[in-house]
Amino acid sequence: MEQSSRARSCAVGDLDDFDIDHRVTFARPPNHGSSRPRVSGRLKRIRGVDYLIANMPRPGIELVVAFPRQLGGEVADVFGPLPLTYLIEVGQPMQDLRQPFTH
Numbered sequence: 001m002e003q004s005s006r007a008r009s010c011a012v013g014d015l016d017d018f019d020i021d022h023r024v025t026f027a028r029p030p031n032h033g034s035s036r037p038r039v040s041g042r043l044k045r046i047r048g049v050d051y052l053i054a055n056m057p058r059p060g061i062e063l064v065v066a067f068p069r070q071l072g073g074e075v076a077d078v079f080g081p082l083p084l085t086y087l088i089e090v091g092q093p094m095q096d097l098r099q100p101f102t103h
Helices: none
Strands: 008-011 022-027 038-053 056-068 074-083 087-093
Touching: 038 074
Parallel strands: none
Antiparallel strands: 008 087, 022 038, 022 087, 038 056, 056 074
């Protein structure tokens, strides 16, 4: 019996609104300039966008992923457009971290 706490692998084209606010992990696209090879954070938004390959429009997906800050709150970054077949892991739901943590 498979546990529901395990992350599932899928293509970004298979993501839907039920995956919003879940942890996502994926390899950073090669066209995104950064030294970190993997992205892991809370999925905030999924948006369908087209991109060009050899002047031919192709369907793609743009992901907005949020990362927690050390002092509370979060910062978001946009990744994409990604091809519909780009692989991603979807994990457990995460809490919204926009509000700073107060005691």
